[in-house]
Amino acid sequence: MVKVEIYKRDNLPEIIDEIGIIRLNEFKKYPDLYVSTLERQHMYFNNLLNDPRSIITVFRDNEKIIGFCISTPLTCYKYIPNLKEELEKKDININECYCCTDVIILEGYRKKGLARKAFDIQEKHASENGFKKVVLFNTVDDIHHPLRPHNYVTNNVFFEQLRFKSLGLVLSMNYLTLQPDNSTKKEDHLLNFWEKEVLQ
């Protein structure tokens, strides 16, 4: 049976390697094609969890982690240039936004409502901490990309099912990217932003 656990900065060391490996494996796939090291995952998780309002919702089947969702004030996410200013152009105050930076459910456990459950926990936590919106982003689907699987389905549908609305905001992030010949290169990636009002 799948169990749910909540982690914060104090008990993050217990899971950091396991979720780091999941993150490296999953985001190396299309559309993210993200290549990094476990050491950098440690830095990433420690930065995001440094705020006491940040949580990681973890799903375990027996002892194995089979999914997780990171929820943090959007101000903790420092990887997108000019994010605060771009949100201001849309009349959004970054301080009022909670954010899902990562949600991953392993294949074999998908379409069973686990991510939806993590988002319910996240929204409740956002409300209790006085945030007005939950914001998230995903990589824009490039239909001509050579590494795109022919049966790839964009996760836009997933966000829409969870009542997120597109913000009409697309921003760029630069990171080491897997190439079709298996080499790596730093590249810009377009991110599509989504928002949902938090019920108070």
Ligand SMILES: CC(C)(COP(=O)(O)OP(=O)(O)OC[C@H]1O[C@@H](n2cnc3c(N)ncnc32)[C@H](O)[C@@H]1OP(=O)(O)O)[C@@H](O)C(=O)NCCC(=O)NCCS
């Ligand atoms: C996207 C992802 C997190 C969804 O997790 P999940 O546990 O399968 O999602 P849920 O079962 O809670 O689904 C929630 C709703 O979205 C729908 N949904 C989920 N994935 C979908 C998809 N790929 N396409 C269409 N609808 C989808 C479900 O049908 C469900 O709607 P319903 O309750 O009305 O049936 C999972 O597919 C995943 O880990 N993908 C790889 C990582 C990723 O892309 N993360 C998102 C960007 S950070």
